[in-house]
Amino acid sequence: MGRIYLIDVTNRDGVQTARLGLSKLAKTMINIYLNEMGVFQSEFGFPTTRHESNYLRANLELQEMGVLQPIHLGGWLRATTEDVEKAFELVPAIKDINISISTSRQMINGKFQGTKSEQDILLMAAEAIDVARAHGAQTIGVNAEDASRTDDDFLIKFGTLAREHGADRLRYCDTLGYDNPFTIYNICKLLAQEVGLPIELHTHGDLGMAVANSVTGAMGVIDGGQDAYINTTINGIGERAGNADLVAVVLALKKSKGLARKYKFGRPIRLSKAWKICKYASYAFNVPIPINQPGVGANAFAHASGIHADGVLKDPENYELYDFKELGRGEPEMVETGREIASGEYSGISGFRHVMGKMDIEFADREDAEEILELARYANVLAQQPLVADELYFIAKYPEIARKLLTLTPLA
Numbered sequence: 299m300g301r302i303y304l305i306d307v308t309n310r311d312g313v314q315t316a317r318l319g320l321s322k323l324a325k326t327m328i329n330i331y332l333n334e335m336g337v338f339q340s341e342f343g344f345p346t347t348r349h350e351s352n353y354l355r356a357n358l359e360l361q362e363m364g365v366l367q368p369i370h371l372g373g374w375l376r377a378t379t380e381d382v383e384k385a386f387e388l389v390p391a392i393k394d395i396n397i398s399i400s401t402s403r404q405m406i407n408g409k410f411q412g413t414k415s416e417q418d419i420l421l422m423a424a425e426a427i428d429v430a431r432a433h434g435a436q437t438i439g440v441n442a443e444d445a446s447r448t449d450d451d452f453l454i455k456f457g458t459l460a461r462e463h464g465a466d467r468l469r470y471c472d473t474l475g476y477d478n479p480f481t482i483y484n485i486c487k488l489l490a491q492e493v494g495l496p497i498e499l500h501t502h503g504d505l506g507m508a509v510a511n512s513v514t515g516a517m518g519v520i521d522g523g524q525d526a527y528i529n530t531t532i533n534g535i536g537e538r539a540g541n542a543d544l545v546a547v548v549l550a551l552k553k554s555k556g557l558a559r560k561y562k563f564g565r566p567i568r569l570s571k572a573w574k575i576c577k578y579a580s581y582a583f584n585v586p587i588p589i590n591q592p593g594v595g596a597n598a599f600a601h602a603s604g605i606h607a608d609g610v611l612k613d614p615e616n617y618e619l620y621d622f623k624e625l626g627r628g629e630p631e632m633v634e635t636g637r638e639i640a641s642g643e644y645s646g647i648s649g650f651r652h653v654m655g656k657m658d659i660e661f662a663d664r665e666d667a668e669e670i671l672e673l674a675r676y677a678n679v680l681a682q683q684p685l686v687a688d689e690l691y692f693i694a695k696y697p698e699i700a701r702k703l704l705t706l707t708p709l710a
């Protein structure tokens with residue numbers, strides 16, 4: 299029986315969203331939180347984009363050091379020989395990649411403007427896989443962009459060719475959110491059976507069905523005899539109407555009628571980390587969590603109407619499917635209501651020692667404190683808002699890694 303794994307793509311699909319972005323330190327914190335939560339892989343960025351190079355290398359170093367273990371760190375790139383070569387030139391230690399190419403007739407004609415045939419697409423993908431393997435890629439996912447508008451036969455041909463060239467997974471991208479739970483179940487079951495590779499579900503919310511589609515798509519994959527890998531983003535942040543929300547996907551798989559009995563996670567998911575990761579992503583992206591967000595919205599456990607309040611007081615299970623404690627909620631949060639000294643890009647040593655002292659971070663001497671302060675100032679320049687405690691802890695604990703994350707010198 300196949301298992302379900304999560305590949306979170308916040309650090310790729312989330313950050314490529316219009317009007318949104320994250321500092322490299324924030325992306326690193328997200329990788330750390332995803333690892334704590336039990337997510338199988340973080341799609342951590344773009345290995346061909348030069349301003350990501352230091353960040354990607356530093357995160358692979360954290361992996362080497364055991365800090366980012368056992369999570370996989372996957373890079374996203376186009377399925378061309380040039381991009382694969384550039385990725386391994388800029389980020390030589392990268393092990394996990396997903397290479398992407400459009401497979402629908404709409405996109406092949408519309409994007410390549412008649413210069414590429416379906417045969418060319420197959421050749422490009424095959425060559426890119428071969429080159430990636432030759433450069434030492436350990437896992438290669440092959441993404442069929444706009445798979446939901448691609449003919450079934452061509453998709454099977456594409457996936458089979460990927461398998462024959464040694465790809466590890468096929469990513470079924472419902473790029474425009476066009477599928478519904480029935481169509482995606484059927485095609486993903488067929489692909490699992492015919493292609494014989496684990497399938498990734500990458501869904502979007504243009505029609506409000508991203509979570510439902512990833513869950514039923516995964517059911518199709520498992521019923522077709524393969525492992526399923528669901529692509530999620532924290533708070534559902536992603537291109538246009540967003541992606542499948544991480545917490546909602548986990549809740550659906552754990553709590554929906556009968557699902558948990560049949561469909562199991564490959565790695566245990568610690569739902570208790572949900573509150574922390576969602577709050578952090580909301581702060582880092584500067585996007586509030588909608589009050590009606592599943593599990594982590596302000597109203598997810600709020601009751602006002604007489605009948606509901608009475609019912610939930612007698613027995614929470616009358617009106618709640620799951621307990622707020624399961625999501626890591628319920629702990630009191632400290633909010634400063636009087637004098638506050640915050641970290642900033644123009645902070646001085648005395649204010650900084652005060653902030654760090656409150657967090658029980660002691661420095662060996664003034665020189666040591668000044669070094670960390672300098673890094674925190676740079677982090678503030680990039681974040682443009684006060685750093686949170688975990689970010690300051692991180693900088694104090696891994697100053698050399700922080701230095702790399704904060705270095706954005708354009709490469710020649």
Ligand SMILES: [Zn+2]
Nearest residue numbers: 311473500537
């Ligand atoms: Zn996407």
